[in-house]
Amino acid sequence: MTRGPEDAEHPEYTEGSDGLDDVVVACDIGGTAIKAGLVDTRGFVRHDHGVPTPFVAGDGAATADAVLAEVVRTTARLREAAAERGGRVVALGVIVPGLVDAEAGLARYSENLGWRDVPFVRRLTKATGLPVGFDHDVRAAGAAEQRLGAARGRRDVAFVPIGTGISASLVLDGRPYAGGGWAGEIGHLDAGSGLPCPCGGTGCLETVASASAIRRRYEERTGRAVSGAVDVAARLERGDPDARVVWDAAIDALAVSLTGLAAVVAPELVLIGGGLSGAGDALLAPLRRALDARLTLQRRPELRLAGLGDRAGLLGAALLAWERVGVRVAEPGPPASRPAVHRSHAADPAT
Amino acid sequence: MTRGPEDAEHPEYTEGSDGLDDVVVACDIGGTAIKAGLVDTRGFVRHDHGVPTPFVAGDGAATADAVLAEVVRTTARLREAAAERGGRVVALGVIVPGLVDAEAGLARYSENLGWRDVPFVRRLTKATGLPVGFDHDVRAAGAAEQRLGAARGRRDVAFVPIGTGISASLVLDGRPYAGGGWAGEIGHLDAGSGLPCPCGGTGCLETVASASAIRRRYEERTGRAVSGAVDVAARLERGDPDARVVWDAAIDALAVSLTGLAAVVAPELVLIGGGLSGAGDALLAPLRRALDARLTLQRRPELRLAGLGDRAGLLGAALLAWERVGVRVAEPGPPASRPAVHRSHAADPAT
Structure with missing residues (x-):
């Protein structure tokens, strides 16, 4: 989605142009x-x-x-x-x-x-x-994603970067919504993991689905070091059953939490960003299926990678x-x- | 919270005044x-x-x-x-x-x-x-609650009428937020009841905490007819153990769902309305305690009855x-x- 100066939509931009206003x-x-x-x-x-x-x-x-x-x-x-x-x-x-x-x-x-x-x-x-x-x-x-990136022109958007933590940045009716700075803490929705979270809660999404949690859970389970969550995703293709268990738990928890997000604010578009978005379709395809299976009368958000x-x-x-x-x-x-x-x-x- | 014409704040209003503009x-x-x-x-x-x-x-x-x-x-x-x-x-x-x-x-x-x-x-x-x-x-x-009622002057408000169903009407940054008509469907957040919901989901808040569900669950459990959920609340004071079980399940499910609402949109005020609000403190006091026990890093919403x-x-x-x-x-x-x-x-x- 990101573009260079060759982009045909912006002929007026000249790489190396010296003048700045x-x-x-x-x-x-x-x-x-x-x-x-x-x-x-x-x-x-x-x-x-x-x-x-x-x-x-x-x-x-x-x-x-x-x-x-x-x-x-x-x-x-x-x-x-x-x-x-x-x-x-x-x-x-x-x-x-x-x-x-x-x-x-x-x-x-x-x-x-x-x-x-x-x-x-x-x-x-x-x-x-x-x-x-x-x-x-x-x-x-x-x-920025809503104004310049993958959510351009969309009114109700949740941008969900998944890295060491997970949160949602909300644009509602075309305006960023902060809730006094407290909105979008979906990393601490109870996603049913049953695991204790440093926040003091139990079952929080971040305990199984942050990039850090995916890496940690895989390493704890196998005793094998990985370079990160995207590396765990890469092992799915090679049929690694431990990667499958850890990854599926993350997808399920994300689907539970995005269903909650859909029920409350009904975004038309959810953009996944952060480190985990590097997994691309290994993340989006199963997440779309899991979300589809959970949503009933909620507005169905389109799911895309951030741009x-x-x-x-x-x-x-x-x-x-x-x-x-x-x-x-x-x-x-x-x-x-x-x-x-x-x-x-x-x-x-x-x- | 509602007031009659004698209200000292509105001396200009005269009951029986014939002239209408x-x-x-x-x-x-x-x-x-x-x-x-x-x-x-x-x-x-x-x-x-x-x-x-x-x-x-x-x-x-x-x-x-x-x-x-x-x-x-x-x-x-x-x-x-x-x-x-x-x-x-x-x-x-x-x-x-x-x-x-x-x-x-x-x-x-x-x-x-x-x-x-x-x-x-x-x-x-x-x-x-x-x-x-x-x-x-x-x-x-x-x-109307945000402009004229119990939420006057508050920016981020969820009005939650509890009757045959449960939903939340959201005012965010002082403006009603609709999400294309789909926002605020908290009645279908998974509150952990494990019960099937007519929406097709499982565990939805409405299956245990709507006024209709409270009445139905009490009647099914005891074989005794009640006039409604507020009647179930009245039986708590008389030490009715069945009323206690049904009521506590409703309170727990409401606390789970309001915690989810707090994580996503962080209302500063949650107004409870609808038929169930007739239970007054029998509803608000335990719900405040259950919510306090669940909230960790979320903004703590004030909980009041609608006005x-x-x-x-x-x-x-x-x-x-x-x-x-x-x-x-x-x-x-x-x-x-x-x-x-x-x-x-x-x-x-x-x-």
Whole structure:
């Protein structure tokens, strides 16, 4: 689904074009890396840049300080890069993992990064002088899929990245829905596994169907190391019965949880992303069958792979930045008339 | 929560006032009765009227014709009543049960009334000459609770009437969310009962926790007839062990399903309505405890009884009518400053 500059729909885009007009700086802060880039009004990434996420073990506040300093440095570097090509940075968009209060501009909590209540918007506004857009990483990525990716022009969409965890980013009636930052926690729906979950619940979807859980359960069962959940999927084709048991349990649990999602918000489209989406049809085909068998009177969601791969977050951050200055990058509509993504890569199958 | 004209917050309202300005006709079409009324711009019901729902056994199309004719007759009668008091009817709002495509103006399907694909808006616009607002009964009632009732001023609300069935009407970010007419079907979430459901699924919430299911399960278990689910609740106080078993199963299943609802849409407030809400604290207190025990990282919804009783539908129909002519009856805000409901009654505990 991602496209390069050769894409016939975008003849106006010329690879290597030097001129830049107004652009935004987009930053996708992850547990291990900060991806950053300059993004134009058409949703094209014009320059990108990645650095490791600084981390101070056991000290969330120090980690937050280091991350904020890195974002400020990266923003300065990208402003220089824009200026060298005659461009101007008009806003900054930042997304973070964990629990986010977008309205208050706060990163409430991140289990991986250890921070609590970090005023991202206030501190970055002060340090850069730019208008700052800010939100949760998965929610922003879901909005990008709905505006620029595989869900373009669809009103009611759930973007479900499956990696170390599982959540759903919801776009309802064409607008991202956050539920105060709490919506879409389908990883903790009871999917009937009966297993204890670190959240304190039992049977949660994440205990059997996250990419991490699939890998762990296979390794525990067989004593054989695998490179990740996609590797478990690859073993299905070779008739590995342990891979079959682990994989089928994940598919069943996903079908249970997506049936619950369909009953409550009735998405017309469910986009599967994250590391597990690298399994492609080994995931989608049985999941479609299992879901079909479970759905009764619920709206039947179309099931597809996400389209923007690991660029979804960066583009989501860019959309937030553009929104802060009143620019709407793309209106929902038929995909053929929409801006595409420059220099994107296929979904990273790493788990 | 419902209030009469003596309400000190509305000193400007005078019972028996003869003068009417612009009003709308609101019609709540139910399986057994059509409730209709004249409603003013403040959300006061100024005149009401009820007739039995006409029904032609085995012929959904004929039932639809008879219902539409009755709505047209009722509208004419209410227009006369308005005119006699110097008022003018400016729009008509109609709500129906079943599956509804509000955008297309169609009643897609009703199991009780037997109709399919009835163009309510087109036919009523032609017959009355009025602008017609139209939607699903429970969704409209939920919107009324959020605008005028117990959820005033709250953004993310689930209104859950529990009667012959169970569904949730969702207001998300302050706007009713329909999911193309399919959202909120929590009655068919798997709540773990293991019982077959007429929908084709197994374990659905409705199999143990609807008011009808509670009554049926108690009667099957004991061979004793009860007047309804609220009667089963009353027997709890007398130490009836069968009532305890049936009631506890309903509470557990409700807690499972509301936990799923909290994970997916994270309502800040869940309003319980419908016949079962007549059980009051016998329902709310154990349900709060069971829900507290199940929630882990989900947003904890406040749990309250709905406020508008059996007037919620009529008021929801009125809101739809006013919206059709560009009038917003009440803005979300603190309850104390909101219009109230005239001549409303407490929730009808009938199941």
